Amino acid sequence: MDVLVLLKQVPSTESIIEIAGDGVSIKTDDLKWVINPYDELAVEEALRLREAHGGTVTILTVGREKAAEAIRTALAMGADKGVLVSDPVLEGCDPLCTAKVLAAAAKEIPFDLIIAGQRAVDDDAYMVGSAVAEALGIPSITMVIKEEISENRIQCQKTIDGGVAVVEAPLPALITTQRGLNEPRYASLPGIMKAKKKPLDSKTLADLGLDPQTFTAFKMKIVALNPPPERKGGQVVEGETAQEKARELVRILHEEAKVF
Amino acid sequence: MTEPFLTAKHRILRRSVRSFCDRELSPIAAQIDQEARFPWEVIEKMGPLKYFGIQASRELGGAALDSLSYAIIIEEVSRISAAIGLCLSVHNSVAVFPIMAFGTAEQQQRWVSELARGQKIGAFCLTEPNAGSDASGISATAIQEGDHYRVNANKVFVTNGGVADICLIFARTDPAAGRKGISVVVVERGTPGFVVGDLEDLCGVRANPVSSIRLYDCCVPKENLLGQSGTGLQIGLVALDTGRIGIAAQALGIAQASMEEAIRYANQRQQFGVPLSRHQVIQMMIADMATQVDAARMMIYRAAWLKDQHQTFTKASAQAKLFAAEAAGKVTDLAVQIHGGYGYSKAYAVERYYRDARVTRIYEGTSEIHRMVIAREAQKEIMSDLHIA
Numbered sequence: 242m243d244v245l246v247l248l249k250q251v252p253s254t255e256s257i258i259e260i261a262g263d264g265v266s267i268k269t270d271d272l273k274w275v276i277n278p279y280d281e282l283a284v285e286e287a288l289r290l291r292e293a294h295g296g297t298v299t300i301l302t303v304g305r306e307k308a309a310e311a312i313r314t315a316l317a318m319g320a321d322k323g324v325l326v327s328d329p330v331l332e333g334c335d336p337l338c339t340a341k342v343l344a345a346a347a348k349e350i351p352f353d354l355i356i357a358g359q360r361a362v363d364d365d366a367y368m369v370g371s372a373v374a375e376a377l378g379i380p381s382i383t384m385v386i387k388e389e390i391s392e393n394r395i396q397c398q399k400t401i402d403g404g405v406a407v408v409e410a411p412l413p414a415l416i417t418t419q420r421g422l423n424e425p426r427y428a429s430l431p432g433i434m435k436a437k438k439k440p441l442d443s444k445t446l447a448d449l450g451l452d453p454q455t456f457t458a459f460k461m462k463i464v465a466l467n468p469p470p471e472r473k474g475g476q477v478v479e480g481e482t483a484q485e486k487a488r489e490l491v492r493i494l495h496e497e498a499k500v501f
Numbered sequence: 502m503t504e505p506f507l508t509a510k511h512r513i514l515r516r517s518v519r520s521f522c523d524r525e526l527s528p529i530a531a532q533i534d535q536e537a538r539f540p541w542e543v544i545e546k547m548g549p550l551k552y553f554g555i556q557a558s559r560e561l562g563g564a565a566l567d568s569l570s571y572a573i574i575i576e577e578v579s580r581i582s583a584a585i586g587l588c589l590s591v592h593n594s595v596a597v598f599p600i601m602a603f604g605t606a607e608q609q610q611r612w613v614s615e616l617a618r619g620q621k622i623g624a625f626c627l628t629e630p631n632a633g634s635d636a637s638g639i640s641a642t643a644i645q646e647g648d649h650y651r652v653n654a655n656k657v658f659v660t661n662g663g664v665a666d667i668c669l670i671f672a673r674t675d676p677a678a679g680r681k682g683i684s685v686v687v688v689e690r691g692t693p694g695f696v697v698g699d700l701e702d703l704c705g706v707r708a709n710p711v712s713s714i715r716l717y718d719c720c721v722p723k724e725n726l727l728g729q730s731g732t733g734l735q736i737g738l739v740a741l742d743t744g745r746i747g748i749a750a751q752a753l754g755i756a757q758a759s760m761e762e763a764i765r766y767a768n769q770r771q772q773f774g775v776p777l778s779r780h781q782v783i784q785m786m787i788a789d790m791a792t793q794v795d796a797a798r799m800m801i802y803r804a805a806w807l808k809d810q811h812q813t814f815t816k817a818s819a820q821a822k823l824f825a826a827e828a829a830g831k832v833t834d835l836a837v838q839i840h841g842g843y844g845y846s847k848a849y850a851v852e853r854y855y856r857d858a859r860v861t862r863i864y865e866g867t868s869e870i871h872r873m874v875i876a877r878e879a880q881k882e883i884m885s886d887l888h889i890a
Contacts (some may be wrong), residue, residue, distance in 0.1 A: 310516070314517065318736075428550070429549065430555060430564035431551060431559065431565070433510070437509060437513065
């Protein structure tokens with residue numbers, strides 16, 4: 242059972258995000274970078290599959306050279322090897338383009354199953370996993386909270402609005418993770434030390450046989466970034482008695498907030 | 502930032518330990534201090550990750566890391582909870598390490614294999630009501646009677662005491678022989694006569710169950726003697742050489758956390774129309790904090806590095822411990838000052854750091870004892886240089 246994990250390095254969710262001078266990107270100098278939390282679930286699930294069925298776990302990332310840190314962290318958790326595709330022309334590329342590169346890289350790695358996060362918490366596009374499956378011509382099951390593999394098939398429980406659906410597909414397939422799938426492990430101290438010695442291949446688009454020229458015009462581009470509106474202060478409802486306050490609150494909800 | 506002594510694997514290590522501590526320890530750090538509660542729920546997670554066998558051999562279930570890694574781990578854990586950093590430092594450096602260094606293969610198998618996996622917790626029992634800095638003044642006894650020792654001891658301020666399973670007891674095996682009659686005997690919790698005293702109500706490191714341990718006619722097999730009979734003080738000194746690196750790293754972690762909190766606060770609190778950090782007087786404080794922290798870190802890493810290179814590190818580790826402990830005192834004091842009244846309130850973390858830092862100048866050798874060690878070593882070095890010249 243060879244599992245390929247698609248992993249993205251994202252700013253830590255506790256980071257304070259500031260918009261850069263160009264208005265379409267964020268300041269990255271002081272950011273703390275981590276494995277995308279949904280991809281951490283993917284790494285954990287892959288490790289559990291390897292523990293149950295044997296095989297290997299490979300981490301595949303498209304990103305800047307700095308993303309090697311995130312791959313090393315996954316190797317410290319127990320993954321076997323990593324591949325980082327890094328190319329200057331990919332700077333600012335859209336999700337579809339990322340998916341094309343990932344799919345091209347995946348073709349060179351033997352796999353029975355691909356696991357990806359349902360989305361990256363930085364751009365929240367929800368697209369890359371399914372687009373990779375499409376490019377590879379394999380089935381994809383999104384938002385998985387439980388999976389079971391038997392005789393070359395995977396059966397998954399996935400969250401849907403108000404319930405859970407059970408979906409089955411033949412392998413090879415791609416699944417994306419949902420919270421509740423598992424509890425990711427921490428790297429053990431010996432695991433951390435072994436991570437440095439595990440293979441991590443760096444590749445460019447040319448190494449994958451892709452023409453950088455075709456990646457220069459992205460279909461999607463960011464036009465503007467705006468910070469969320471600043472929160473207004475609260476309002477204190479005045480009144481002598483509880484009844485008076487309640488009456489005033491109802492009036493505000495009705496006339497000012499117009500909730501009913 | 503690239504730092505001397507560190508390699509890529511040390512940086513991965515720091516990141517991984519920090520991520521564990523941020524997620525598991527940080528949410529409860531203030532609470533366990535207030536409740537003086539030992540957080541078993543986190544300790545049980547640390548065991549399988551090998552935090553209790555940092556330098557023990559892999560065969561015995563440890564992680565077999567170098568001393569630099571050990572210092573980084575203690576620093577990072579202490580940055581979140583000095584009490585747990587202390588627990589790990591004492592367990593790894595003055596309980597596991599002496600057994601690895603002086604124990605027989607049987608003893609290592611018997612004790613380290615469980616200690617390294619965090620299934621049992623270790624303690625170092627030297628201090629007595631009337632013997633602290635002068636370790637040779639202890640009155641505990643371990644008298645051999647046939648195939649066993651009869652141990653009587655009253656040990657106080659035992660770090661991890663309330664939860665310790667395996668205790669290194671310093672006692673007189675030959676009361677007539679003075680300094681040369683002191684030995685280390687390992688006594689396990691549960692041995693008849695082994696009594697854990699009340700937990701100390703301490704100023705800081707409150708989540709660590711520091712207690713007294715009293716032994717009343719405890720009979721332990723003669724196989725529980727660690728090293729040669731009469732070499733207790735040497736074993737103690739070797740263990741403390743290593744222990745100092747851990748305590749220095751603990752002080753560094755506290756100082757680092759204080760500095761981070763102070764800088765964060767100084768950038769957010771407004772007075773006279775601008776953030777505190779825009780006032781020159783606050784900038785001077787931040788400069789002093791940053792310099793103290795960096796200097797302490799370099800001294801600690803140097804001491805750990807020297808140990809990893811199998812070079813003499815007694816003076817380096819004593820200097821690192823002295824400097825880092827004093828730095829933690831200054832830095833936490835400045836951090837409270839920058840916070841003003843809030844810094845004196847338990848609502849802000851610097852109040853805890855201020856209390857936690859104080860003891861680093863006291864335990865595992867006071868600052869004064871370290872100055873004695875450093876003076877002796879410095880004179881030895883210079884005099885031998887002069888002699889050669």
